[in-house]
Every structure is written in C-alpha cells, then in structure tokens.
C-alpha cells in the first residue's frame with residue numbers, strides 16, 4: 001500500500017527520541033503534521049531487558065520535556081500524579097526510578113500520540129522521488145508500505161554490535177542482549193549453562209537475572225577486562241550530558257573528538273553502577289562460601305572461536321586469555337552478547353552511517369573523512385536535483401561521534417535535543433532556502 005499523502009515530517013522509530021520530538025512539536029506549536037513509523041507492534045522501551053529490580057540511570061526530572069517546559073502535561077511527575085503514585089514514589093526516596101516505572105511513564109506519554117504512529121512497520125529503505133511539487137523522501141517498510149515526506153527524522157537507536165566471531169552462530173542459542181527476554185523464554189524449563197559476553201551495565205544485569213532463574217545451572221561472565229568496572233558518575237564527568245557540553249564538543253576536530261570520547265568512555269560504556277556491582281560481589285562471595293561454581297568469572301578473556309558440540313546443541317566457546325594467550329574451552333547452551341551497539345565512524349566495528357541512509361548516501365553532504373556532515377541542529381544536508389521543497393533529514397539520537405557522549409546512549413539529553421531539532425524545523429522557509437543554498441555550495 002502506498003500512502004500518497006506527503007507528510008511534513010516522517011519520524012522513523014518511536015522510542016524515547018522521537019517521542020520527545022512529538023512532545024516538543026506539540027508544545028512549541030508545530031502546526032504541520034507528523035507521522036511516525038515504529039517497528040514494534042505497540043509502544044515499548046527496551047522491553048527485552050525490562051528486568052526485575054533494574055533502575056534507570058538518569059535523573060527522572062530530566063524527562064522527555066521538563067528541562068524545557070516545567071509545566072508540561074508530559075512530565076514524569078505528572079505521570080506519577082495521574083497514576084495516584086506520586087506520594088508513594090516520593091516516600092520511596094529512590095535515587096532513580098525502576099526501569100519498569102520509567103517504561104510506564106514513556107508508554108503513558110506515547111498513548112497521547114497513538115494516532116500519529118503506525119506500529120508494526122519496520123522501515124527498510126529511504127530514497128528520494130519526484131512528485132509534481134518537487135522531490136520528497138520515500139520511506140519503504142518491510143510489509144510493502146510506502147510513505148512520502150518532506151522531512152525525515154531518524155530516531156531508530158543504533159544497531160546491535162555483534163563481534164565477528166559470533167556472526168555465523170547468531171540464532172536461538174546465541175543472541176544479542178536486545179533479544180534477551182524473548183530468546184530466553186524459548187528455553188524455559190531447560191537446564192542451561194549460559195555465557196554472558198561483555199562488561200557493560202546490561203551484562204551485569206543479565207548475569208544477576210540469570211542467577212535468579214532456577215533452570216540456570218551455571219553462568220559464566222566473559223570479558224576482556226579485569227572484571228565489571230565502576231561507571232564514572234562524577235558530576236564533572238557527567239557534564240557530557242549537559243547541553244553546554246554539546247556546544248563545547250561539536251566544533252572540535254574529529255581527532256580531538258575521538259580522543260575525548262575514548263577518555264570519557266567509562267561515563268557510559270563497559271562500566272556498571274555501584275549497586276549492581278555490590279550485588280554481584282555479594283552473590284559471588286556467598287557461592288564461594290557454599291562451595292558452588294554456579295557463577296564463573298572469566299576476566300581478561302575473549303572468545304576466539306565458536307563451534308558446535310553435543311550433537312550440535314551446545315556452543316563450544318574457545319576462550320583466549322588476552323594477556324597470556326592461553327586457551328580454554330567452555331560449553332554453553334546459550335550465549336548472550338551484551339556487546340553494546342555499533343558506533344557511526346571509521347573504526348573496524350563502526351558503520352559509516354545508519355543503514356537506512358544507504359539509499360540516499362550519494363546525496364548526503366560528507367565530511368573530509370567521508371562521514372555524513374551532521375550540523376549542530378542534527379540535520380544532514382541532502383542534495384536536491386532541482387528546486388522546490390527543501391529535503392530535510394535529521395538524526396535524532398545517532399550523533400555521538402559529532403555531538404558527544406550524551407547523544408546516543410542517554411535519556412538526559414532528549415528534551416534539549418528535540419528542542420534543537422524542532423526549533424530548526426520551525427525556521428521560516430526563507431531561512432531554510434538560504435540555509436539550503438549555503439549547503440548546496442558546500443556540496444559542490
């Protein structure tokens with residue numbers, strides 16, 4: 001089915017990033033339309049890792065809208081009040097809300113925009129097509145729908161990072177953390193030895209979750225480093241989540257940006273919160289007291305090869321000590337890859353741009369390094385073949401390389417970023433034309 005209407009805005013993905021965009025468009029008085037295309041059948045937020053006891057890492061006041069509009073109807077505080085839970089929540093004195101509670105908040109806001117979202121549609125291709133009024137974007141979905149739009153805002157989150165060694169084994173027993181709960185459900189009632197690869201917050205939460213499951217016989221945590229490391233939660237390091245830091249970071253040369261990101265990595269990556277580290281250390285100690293080997297930690301280890309054994313039902317992992325080079329073998333029924341997400345960049349595991357941009361890659365303004373040249377307002381200039389409507393493309397939550405650490409992996413910047421995008425979207429057409437001309441010149 002082709003939706004011939006030309007939408008003012010097509011949002012791809014309806015997670016927190018484009019949800020915040022929807023709120024901001026409404027609150028800043030956008031009068032054009034916006035249509036969102038979301039792969040999931042209904043609103044969800046990281047539901048594959050909605051684990052018991054997991055909390056969020058973000059001050060809940062920095063929600064979808066509050067930093068910009070304290071009297072918004074869509075704040076977390078309003079959500080609690082609407083549910084009759086504000087007093088209970090305040091009484092709890094919790095530093096951070098449970099992930100389950102925050103997912104409930106996001107869903108509650110998303111319900112207000114239900115009519116603007118087409119759920120169960122996975123965008124598979126983006127191109128530019130001619131219409132009598134000029135060129136527009138065409139978005140195709142996995143079940144044959146097509147949408148036309150003047151502006152596209154990609155808010156899909158990043159692609160899971162699957163280390164090369166696991167790529168051929170991916171499936172029912174080897175899967176990324178983004179498929180954790182649904183994949184594990186298929187093994188219910190089966191006695192399992194589970195390997196968890198990675199040293200991230202997700203990895204430690206999954207290890208703890210597995211240890212709480214009676215059918216899990218053994219959990220082995222495999223990581224290249226010394227063990228689960230503490231996240232850098234210093235308020236000074238956490239400045240990366242402030243809008244001022246984005247202004248500071250954005251104009252830096254690419255090499256300096258890469259250095260800073262590497263320096264500040266433990267603010268968000270391959271590091272965990274104190275509470276889960278304490279919980280795991282205590283569980284580990286108790287197993288030791290009991291003489292139990294239910295939890296195995298394999299620090300300084302990487303998976304060098306994955307084979308099949310036990311009549312093809314077991315994943316035989318060849319582990320290599322990264323310092324001594326010695327090898328050992330572990331047979332796992334299930335392997336969970338808590339290996340994070342792919343960055344956009346030039347590194348060996350990176351992708352140059354979001355896969356959806358492949359169909360318009362030859363029209364994108366590129367940096368000297370050949371990466372999409374993202375402007376401060378999160379737009380990427382798209383070349384037009386002839387005059388008419390400006391083609392406007394925004395990346396909402398995919399700009400860590402250009403805008404800094406807070407961009408891809410954080411709820412904290414949602415409201416500031418969607419405000420930047422909407423303010424840019426609402427620029428007068430004359431301003432847009434001027435801006436386009438400048439960009440066209442840059443493209444030449």
Ligand SMILES: Cc1cc2nc3c(=O)[nH]c(=O)nc-3n(C[C@H](O)[C@H](O)[C@H](O)COP(=O)(O)OP(=O)(O)OC[C@H]3O[C@@H](n4cnc5c(N)ncnc54)[C@H](O)[C@@H]3O)c2cc1C
Pocket residue numbers: 012013014015016017018037038039040044045046049055056057058121122123124155156157158202396397408409410411412
């Ligand atoms: C388990 C987990 C917990 C986290 N907890 C926190 C936290 O506590 N604090 C924090 O600051 N950050 C956290 N994060 C980081 C997280 O990335 C952000 O919080 C937030 O989810 C980013 O929102 P987003 O909309 O950019 O991406 P996502 O949340 O990933 O949403 C993207 C949406 O786009 C949809 N989509 C993807 N591809 C397509 C397509 N081709 N077509 C249509 N739809 C598509 C997806 O189904 C999804 O609904 C967490 C991440 C994970 C994995």
